[in-house]
Amino acid sequence: MAAVRFVVSGRVQGVFFRASTRAEALRLGLEGSARNLADGRVEVIARGPDEALRELERWLWQGPPAARVEDVAREAVDETSAGRAAGGFHIG
Numbered sequence: 827m828a829a830v831r832f833v834v835s836g837r838v839q840g841v842f843f844r845a846s847t848r849a850e851a852l853r854l855g856l857e858g859s860a861r862n863l864a865d866g867r868v869e870v871i872a873r874g875p876d877e878a879l880r881e882l883e884r885w886l887w888q889g890p891p892a893a894r895v896e897d898v899a900r901e902a903v904d905e906t907s908a909g910r911a912a913g914g915f916h917i918g
Contacts, residue, residue: 829905830879832870833863834886836896843868844917846890847882851915854878861918872915873905 834843844860847870851858856879858872872882886898 827873827905828876828879829858829871829873829903830883831901831903832872832883832886833899834868834870834889834895834897835866835899837892837894838868838889839866841892842890843893846893847886848915848917850885851882854881856882857913857915859916859918871903 839862844862847860847868851860851870851872854874856872856874858870858874860868860870863869870882870886872879883898883900887895889895
């Protein structure tokens with residue numbers, strides 16, 4: 827298992843990005859969270875198998891239909907940052 831932090835830039839707030847990300851992450855069997863950042867970006871922290879994380883990253887570059895993604899930054903994080911204790915995938 828790995829844990830990754832993605833920061834997604836572009837038109838990603840107010841377009842159901844977090845809810846759509848949650849649905850995709852759950853479909854992939856990932857745990858973690860998605861939240862809006864004050865600067866208009868969305869932060870996604872996810873934990874799970876490497877292939878599922880790669881699939882999520884590919885999806886983040888598209889997002890839901892109304893989104894216009896400009897960039898997806900990725901960095902590895904400690905597993906506990908991905909909400910391991912809480913389980914599931916949460917929207918903040």
